[in-house]
Amino acid sequence: MVTIKFLNFLITPESKKYNLIIFLLLPHFFYCQNSQLIKGKITDSLKSPLEFANILAIPEIDNQDIKFAITNNEGEYKLQLLKNYTYRITVSYLGYKSQTLTLTTDSSNIIKNFILLENPNQLQEITLNYTPPVSVKKDTIIYKVDAFATGKERKLREVLKKLPGLEVDREGNVRVQGKKVTKVLVENKSFFTGNSKLAVNNIPADAVDKVEILDNYNEVAMLKGLQDSEDMAMNIKLKEDKKKFIFGDLEVGSGYKKRYLIHPNLFYYSPKTNVNLIGDFNNQGIKSFTLRDYLEFEGGFGKLINNTKSYFGLFKSDFAQYLNNQDFVRNTNKFGALSIRQSLNTSTDINGYIISSYAKTETRENTLNTYQTTITPFTEDRTVTNNLNNNFTIGKITLDYNPSYKEDFAYNVFVKATTNSNDGIIHTINPSQTNRINIVTDATSLNIKQNISYSRKLSKKHTATLEATYNFYNDKPLTEWITNQQILQGLIPLEDDTIYAITQNKTSKAHNFSAIAKDYWVLSNFNHIYTSIGLNTAFSNFYSKDAQLLSNGNVNNFNTNGFGNDFNYNLVNTFIGLEYKFQIGITTFKPMLYYHFYNWTTKNFEDKTNNNKALLLPQFTTKIEFSNSGKINFRYALNTRFPYINQLASNYVLNSFNTVFRGDNTLENQRYHTVSLSYYKFSLFKNININASMRYNKKIEHLKPVTELDGINQYTTNILFNRPEENWALTGHFSKKIKRIKYSFKSSFNYNDFYQIVNNNRTLNIAKNISNTLSAETFFKKFPNIEIGYTKDFSDYRSQSRISKFENDSFFTFLEYSFLNDFNLKADYRFDTYKNKSAQTKSVFDIANVSLFYQKEDSPWGFEVNATNIFDIKFKQQNTFNNFIISDSKTFILPRIIMFKIAYKL
Numbered sequence: 001m002v003t004i005k006f007l008n009f010l011i012t013p014e015s016k017k018y019n020l021i022i023f024l025l026l027p028h029f030f031y032c033q034n035s036q037l038i039k040g041k042i043t044d045s046l047k048s049p050l051e052f053a054n055i056l057a058i059p060e061i062d063n064q065d066i067k068f069a070i071t072n073n074e075g076e077y078k079l080q081l082l083k084n085y086t087y088r089i090t091v092s093y094l095g096y097k098s099q100t101l102t103l104t105t106d107s108s109n110i111i112k113n114f115i116l117l118e119n120p121n122q123l124q125e126i127t128l129n130y131t132p133p134v135s136v137k138k139d140t141i142i143y144k145v146d147a148f149a150t151g152k153e154r155k156l157r158e159v160l161k162k163l164p165g166l167e168v169d170r171e172g173n174v175r176v177q178g179k180k181v182t183k184v185l186v187e188n189k190s191f192f193t194g195n196s197k198l199a200v201n202n203i204p205a206d207a208v209d210k211v212e213i214l215d216n217y218n219e220v221a222m223l224k225g226l227q228d229s230e231d232m233a234m235n236i237k238l239k240e241d242k243k244k245f246i247f248g249d250l251e252v253g254s255g256y257k258k259r260y261l262i263h264p265n266l267f268y269y270s271p272k273t274n275v276n277l278i279g280d281f282n283n284q285g286i287k288s289f290t291l292r293d294y295l296e297f298e299g300g301f302g303k304l305i306n307n308t309k310s311y312f313g314l315f316k317s318d319f320a321q322y323l324n325n326q327d328f329v330r331n332t333n334k335f336g337a338l339s340i341r342q343s344l345n346t347s348t349d350i351n352g353y354i355i356s357s358y359a360k361t362e363t364r365e366n367t368l369n370t371y372q373t374t375i376t377p378f379t380e381d382r383t384v385t386n387n388l389n390n391n392f393t394i395g396k397i398t399l400d401y402n403p404s405y406k407e408d409f410a411y412n413v414f415v416k417a418t419t420n421s422n423d424g425i426i427h428t429i430n431p432s433q434t435n436r437i438n439i440v441t442d443a444t445s446l447n448i449k450q451n452i453s454y455s456r457k458l459s460k461k462h463t464a465t466l467e468a469t470y471n472f473y474n475d476k477p478l479t480e481w482i483t484n485q486q487i488l489q490g491l492i493p494l495e496d497d498t499i500y501a502i503t504q505n506k507t508s509k510a511h512n513f514s515a516i517a518k519d520y521w522v523l524s525n526f527n528h529i530y531t532s533i534g535l536n537t538a539f540s541n542f543y544s545k546d547a548q549l550l551s552n553g554n555v556n557n558f559n560t561n562g563f564g565n566d567f568n569y570n571l572v573n574t575f576i577g578l579e580y581k582f583q584i585g586i587t588t589f590k591p592m593l594y595y596h597f598y599n600w601t602t603k604n605f606e607d608k609t610n611n612n613k614a615l616l617l618p619q620f621t622t623k624i625e626f627s628n629s630g631k632i633n634f635r636y637a638l639n640t641r642f643p644y645i646n647q648l649a650s651n652y653v654l655n656s657f658n659t660v661f662r663g664d665n666t667l668e669n670q671r672y673h674t675v676s677l678s679y680y681k682f683s684l685f686k687n688i689n690i691n692a693s694m695r696y697n698k699k700i701e702h703l704k705p706v707t708e709l710d711g712i713n714q715y716t717t718n719i720l721f722n723r724p725e726e727n728w729a730l731t732g733h734f735s736k737k738i739k740r741i742k743y744s745f746k747s748s749f750n751y752n753d754f755y756q757i758v759n760n761n762r763t764l765n766i767a768k769n770i771s772n773t774l775s776a777e778t779f780f781k782k783f784p785n786i787e788i789g790y791t792k793d794f795s796d797y798r799s800q801s802r803i804s805k806f807e808n809d810s811f812f813t814f815l816e817y818s819f820l821n822d823f824n825l826k827a828d829y830r831f832d833t834y835k836n837k838s839a840q841t842k843s844v845f846d847i848a849n850v851s852l853f854y855q856k857e858d859s860p861w862g863f864e865v866n867a868t869n870i871f872d873i874k875f876k877q878q879n880t881f882n883n884f885i886i887s888d889s890k891t892f893i894l895p896r897i898i899m900f901k902i903a904y905k906l
Contacts, residue, residue: 035739036105038079040113042071042091049075050116052136053093056147057103060086066148068164070134072685073627080739081105094135095119134164139215141165141176145208153205154905156236160200163211165684172197176213176232177629177682177689183217185235187243187271189341189349196234198276202249202267207242211235220408220455222463226520226528228590228621230633244270246906248277253864253901259283261899266906274341274351284868285331285894287359327876327891330362347404352397361388364892366875372765372799372884373709373758380430380712392418406457414449426657432711435485437657443477461522468515475508481657488713491660493561494548501549504654508645510540530579538571542645544653558652567649567665571600571642586626592619600642602665604650609665615640629682640669643703647718659714667720672699687737695729706757707884725754740780744789746773756799756884763800767881770794784817784825797881804886805837806879824853834877836888845873855903862903872896 042053055077057067067087069077081087083105092098096116103110133147148162160166160174167175174181174196184191184199191199217233218224246268253261261282268275280286334357341351362385369380398412424439453467481487481502486494494500516534523529544565548556558564575596582589599612617638624632646653649663678693704721707714728751735744750769755762775789793808815827831846848870855862875890 035080036083037109038081038112039077040111041075042077042093042114042116043075044096045115045117049073050093051075053091054134055079056090056133057081057087060088068133068148070136070164070684072683076685078685083107091116141213143211145211149205155201155205156203156208157200159205159208160211168200172201174200174234177684179232179680181234182231183233185233186269187238188235189274199236202247202265203236204245204247207238207245208236209239210237212237222405222408222455222457223465226463249903249905251901251903253899255897255899259897259899261901272343276339278337280333280335283332284897284899285328287333327363327893328361329364329892329894331894332360334358347402349400350398352395354393354395356393357391359390361390362386363388365889367887367889370804370886371709372802372886377802378431380428383427384424386422386424389421391420392416408455410453412451416447418445428712430712433485435483435487437487438482439657440480440482441477443475445473445475447473463520465518469513471512473510477506479504487657488660490710491713491715492654493556493558495550495556497551499551502654503547503549505545507543508540510538512538526583528581530581532577534575536573540569540645542567542649544649546654563652565649565651565653566605567645568603569600569645569648571598573598586624588623590621594619598669602648604665607650611668613668631680633678635676637674638671639674640671642669643667647703658712659716662717664718667703667718670699670702672697672702689735690733692732697727699725704755704757709758721755723755727752740778742777742779744775744777747771758884766798768796784815787814795879797886803838807835807837809833822854822856826851836879843877845876846871847873860905862905864901864903865899866901867896867898869894869896
């Protein structure tokens with residue numbers, strides 16, 4: 001009777017929402033009931049705690065996991081073992097005699113302390129007989145793989161998941177003690193581009209002897225401790241008989257509606273030669289080369305974000321926008337990449353790669369634009385369809401010469417060529433008119449970059465570096481707007497015609513050169529002085545021509561009405577810098593001063609101006625290291641940024657079907673403060689990971705768009721604006737692993753206030769966004785592994801005349817389950833509820849994908865059936881806020897795809 005009542009409860013409507021949670025927690029409950037905690041302290045004979053001591057529990061039954069722990073700074077450890085099993089427990093610490101005992105677990109928790117005695121002869125014993133499973137130094141962790149692997153692992157990712165303190169996500173990104181691995185090495189050499197995903201998903205597990213984690217990594221060894229670095233590298237050490245191998249796989253697939261996939265990967269590794277070949281041909285919308293991959297090739301996200309001008313220039317380029325777009329109605333990709341590294345001798349390496357891609361894409365987006373003006377707000381319903389053809393080829397060659405620890409030289413040349421075309425249609429419905437505009441674009445671009453870096457140890461106290469870069473780019477976009485109605489009336493000089501065809505030729509060309517020489521003077525271990533001198537130059541040209549092609553064959557050139565540019569902009573920046581780095585206790589301080597002298601000239605046709613300015617830009621950083629797993633970083637900088645050439649070009653230029661822009665050659669530099677504060681804490685003993693950061697920007701003088709708005713038509717220019725604007729960004733991440741379940745909470749808050757100037761009215765706008773995510777993820781060996789989470793987003797946009805509020809609720813879950821030894825099931829599901837509270841509208845959409853993979857343990861053949869967008873959802877929805885327009889957008893996506901795949905692995 002009790003059982004019947006319980007079952008009735010499970011199927012009642014009010015309890016259904018708890019069923020999934022109960023299902024998730026049942027394996028956790030059974031595991032807790034079947035486990036036993038062993039904890040204690042490890043000290044020396046003087047009762048002093050031993051930090052980073054190793055505790056290894058090896059079960060006598062082969063099919064059970066090896067358990068491992070490392071002591072914290074108090075010498076404490078914890079081991080969670082299965083009940084009623086016998087373990088051989090070994091405690092070891094470098095320079096001390098190890099202890100071993102046999103323990104059979106029962107139903108009660110155990111407190112077991114160890115006292116280790118010094119062993120002056122242990123060096124020989126370690127060399128001949130014993131290698132600790134984990135060795136920890138200040139910024140290096142070395143894992144002995146055989147202590148954790150069972151021998152059944154196929155790829156490196158399966159080994160890494162078993163190492164304490166390491167996490168591998170579904171894409172192959174690796175985190176160690178909460179920090180992301182940014183570079184992967186094999187035998188101290190970069191593996192392909194250094195991206196962790198390629199290495200962990202392809203390197204054979206049985207080839208790996210050790211895994212080294214290198215914190216604060218620097219490619220030039222002599223600069224470690226001199227240059228500030230937060231990079232973390234993973235170095236794979238191979239077994240002696242596995243230092244030459246070929247691996248890879250070939251995957252082919254086919255689906256209904258002529259869907260296909262061909263994906264070959266082939267790699268050859270030896271100590272002197274490394275060859276990597278990757279191909280991808282599909283019409284599933286899968287991109288083998290993403291925007292993040294592109295940023296990695298350009299120097300890495302971390303380095304680019306410190307150079308905001310380079311980062312935003314890359315991010316806003318047409319090429320980067322294509323890579324960043326992941327939502328299509330149709331998409332076909334052809335992709336190939338070849339990388340070769342050759343060691344010429346012990347001190348010289350040459351490596352290079354070439355990447356080529358062709359993509360044919362159709363995108364569609366429907367947007368409701370609400371124009372926030374001081375007059376009555378109005379809306380525009382705009383639908384944009386694009387048919388894009390994107391071609392790019394990227395190549396790079398690098399020469400590394402390291403004759404000794406005291407000298408390092410590197411040279412590389414990078415070439416990027418792109419050709420992009422688009423045949424698009426914009427359909428706009430607004431209070432002024434209903435119009436349909438056909439937009440045809442054809443753009444070519446060439447970019448050549450060369451870089452030389454040289455480092456030399458001059459003496460025990462002095463180290464010098466020299467780095468120089470030359471960058472050339474040439475962009476040539478051609479655009480044509482075709483419509484049967486006049487556009488931009490009063491802003492462009494159109495002549496009456498049956499069909500209006502407007503063409504635009506633009507060319508942007510630049511030669512940039514930069515060089516910096518730096519001396520690192522080590523006064524003592526706790527006092528350094530760094531001096532630098534540098535030069536940055538930019539010689540650029542911007543050309544534009546707008547005209548109307550009339551039906552009778554004549555050309556209506558807009559140049560007589562203030563259009564057309566032939567603008568030259570030359571900027572020379574010389575600077576000197578002084579940095580003083582000193583340490584007090586656990587805190588490192590580094591105040592910096594940079595004195596810049598700028599000289600620039602502008603010339604549009606015959607109108608020429610000369611300007612110069614000197615600026616003193618201070619910076620300050622502080623780092624507090626509580627331990628290897630806890631630190632605080634603080635950074636302040638006063639920054640300056642000079643305008644782009646198109647912001648200076650002083651004649652009109654047509655920017656879009658509804659926007660005319662005019663630059664101003666009198667604009668000077670922007671100035672803004674940036675402050676960042678971050679806190680990081682990881683505890684293997686408590687299984688806790690905490691990351692929190694704050695970033696604050698305050699603009700002092702900055703470029704501000706000034707817009708004259710007539711319906712949806714806009715005439716825009718820039719002024720140097722001296723009213724302050726602020727931006728706050730707060731993020732936090734907390735995770736804790738309890739038994740076999742990891743609980744995570746992520747939160748972010750963004751605040752931005754800014755002025756808009758429209759039709760001679762200046763208003764202060766405020767944009768706020770809050771996002772919170774709560775999730776739980778299981779790590780079972782025999783049960784299904786599930787991650788389940790919930791995200792709540794709030795967006796609030798305030799202007800003088802209106803408040804707009806949006807909310808988004810998202811529930812997501814991921815499932816991975818290996819069963820019957822040879823089957824692997826993966827599935828993901830996301831349910832979103834989107835609310836425009838101001839317009840009182842609501843939309844609901846859910847997306848699900850599933851994959852079933854079969855491969856016998858000793859067979860190279862694998863078979864997979866997968867389905868994406870199972871519910872055949874048509875679009876995603878989101879909102880954005882840009883100056884005076886609030887956009888509520890529907891982005892249409894690929895339909896349901898079902899594929900059957902065959903894979904062969906070497």
